């Protein structure tokens with residue numbers, strides 16, 4: 187037997203595994219690296235976050251990732267970035283390990299999401315010649331395994347798509363294991379580039395999950411355009427100085443995504459700078475001040491989260507809302523959510539001992555753990571041997 191297969195079987199049979207989750211999300215801000223100790227699996231899973239870092243991308247690399255997530259690109263650029271994302275992620279990971287005083291041999295498994303460059307659920311591509319969902323993440327797992335020497339599980343979304351789902355959100359698989367609290371409606375709200383949530387019903391019913399629309403992606407676009415040198419609106423301070431523009435908000439809310447049935451997923455392909463610019467053109471709001479624009483977008487994100495939540499949990503039902511993702515730092519966005527969800531209790535996932543910035547990277551560590559050690563009904567991801 188190939189000794190690497192024996193090692194794979196041994197890691198899968200261990201009572202616990204040290205797994206590094208890597209997540210690069212739709213905000214393109216950097217790579218989240220979560221070193222997790224995963225003990226057990228399924229209902230008996232216990233996860234301890236041993237280390238966490240977000241390593242920001244250099245501006246030029248960020249710009250190239252943004253440029254590749256466009257409808258028309260040079261195929262060669264995609265091919266090269268597939269290898270380059272993996273190489274950069276491997277270098278970042280090795281750097282983190284060195285800073286944490288660890289060697290690759292101290293880690294059992296690498297769980298890598300890669301970078302989504304295009305997400306095409308059926309409702310979004312609408313093609314008559316292909317009636318299925320599709321999505322593409324780059325940053326190849328074989329490169330990661332070879333460059334780090336660590337057994338790698340990657341490309342988690344394709345099996346979900348093959349099974350007839352949209353490839354996202356994958357969060358409910360881990361949210362179920364990490365956050366279920368009997369007798370309480372728990373809503374795990376992730377405010378990344380795109381906003382998505384998992385509802386874990388109080389009655390023990392199945393987890394429900396959906397994307398709700400933009401999270402920070404358009405807020406970041408406006409911050410970058412109007413405040414040179416800023417990547418986002420720090421703590422929502424500029425949005426707090428503005429007032430939502432009712433006409434623009436109504437136009438933004440008229441996007442067909444918002445009338446698609448739940449559950450649904452999307453990406454920055456749809457909620458792009460072009461969508462914002464076109465709605466500003468139609469509503470004569472091109473000269474709206476940056477604070478007013480930001481306030482309008484905060485209102486869009488918050489109202490769409492509330493609308494989706496109320497679809498699954500009509501008032502007066504209440505929920506404990508546990509927020510994660512970078513949007514958890516945007517005080518203006520959190521205040522808008524609190525206004526739209528007056529009967530719910532808004533907290534961050536820190537409430538359940540999961541740091542909000544680390545949650546998505548932990549998710550992929552959990553998914554890899556389940557693939558290796560858990561039930562065969564949830565074996566997402568491809569396995570790459572390092573040799």
Ligand SMILES: Nc1ncnc2c1ncn2[C@@H]1O[C@H](COP(=O)(O)OP(=O)(O)OP(=O)(O)O)[C@@H](O)[C@H]1O
Nearest residue numbers: 211212213378379380402418420421511512513515
């Ligand atoms: N201090 C802060 N104030 C306001 N916003 C912030 C702050 N810190 C981070 N953010 C926002 O969070 C974003 C990054 O969030 P996160 O890393 O959760 O997104 P992501 O994982 O890339 O997205 P997704 O979950 O959609 O894939 C930043 O682009 C910014 O908009």
Ligand SMILES: CC(=O)N[C@H]1[C@@H]2OC[C@@H](O2)[C@@H](O)[C@@H]1O[C@H](C)C(=O)O
Nearest residue numbers: 212302305354355356357380382546
């Ligand atoms: C296709 C894709 O990359 N989707 C991401 C994105 O970022 C947030 C939201 O849209 C969510 O649906 C998903 O990520 C999380 C980790 C998920 O799958 O649960």
